[in-house]
Amino acid sequence: MGVIMEMNYNEDEKYLLAKKKVENIKGFYGNLTSYILVNVILIIVNLSTSPNHLWFYWPLLWWGVGVLIHGLKVFELLPSLGKDWEEKKIKELMEKEKNNKNKWQ
Incomplete structure (x- = not known):
């Protein structure tokens, strides 16, 4: 069992922990939504202005790594x-x- 299981929290502390967890999840979904919207715009701009020189995949890739790490942390998979x-x-x-x-x- 982890350290969190060893501690005895009262109801207020449990509420605050749950509230923080929800805020973290909300922050992740905000980041994910921004990632999707901005990258769709970048793809459209790239393909309409310079289709022979593709660059949209760089922000897609590196921001995607950041979103992945953020998600792994928020959902405690890291x-x-x-x-x-x-x-x-x-x-x-x-x-x-x-x-x-x-x-x-």
Whole structure:
């Protein structure tokens, strides 16, 4: 089980976590929608202005990689950037801060 399962959250904290998750999903779909719309426009512009020199695939490819990584992160399919990693890092930073405060007391 991940770190998130070990923590006991009250209802307000669970709500805030769920709200953040929904905002992240919404952000991903906004990114995906922009990606599709802008790239359709770029394809039309490229094909209508310089059909002999195709360049539209570069933004399509690189932005597509970004959208893919964003989606993997949001839907927690990329283990190194998932919720467990976030929770471990938060716990580590909190412990480090606690140790720093204790050191000066």
